[in-house]
Amino acid sequence: MFIINPEDGDQFSDVELAYQKASGLIALSDEDWASVGPGYSYVNGTLVAPPAKTPEEIQTKLNAEKVAVNTAKKAELITVAIDRVSVLQDAVDLEMATDDEIAMLKTWKTYKVLLSRTNTNVQENISWPSAPDQ
Incomplete structure (x- = not known):
């Protein structure tokens, strides 16, 4: 009620x-x-009834929603990359890293930088950088 x-x-x-x-x-x-x-x-x-939304108002809302989704996805992907880099960097710092881990560290760092440079303030679909193999 x-x-x-x-x-x-x-x-x-x-x-x-x-x-x-x-x-x-x-x-x-x-x-x-x-x-x-x-x-x-x-x-x-x-x-x-409230006034009907104009096509421009509807599109503005949809655009804002898409930007929010893009921004959230970027944050999620960067969090995964940060976690992976952290563990690999620890292995290197402690001189426990294998040759494969040393190579993966550079790959994950590169991925993290590419993600940070990805513009999420766009309404179209983003071509995200490919995540390194686990």
């Missing part, structure tokens, strides 16, 4: 219902609320 204040369109949940009932608020069932959703307002006894 959601409550809408007809004066300003503020919305309240069931928890606030008992207190708000006395203030002349309008109660909507969960079913009614689901049919209207956030962004609606109550004006002169009528529920009014």
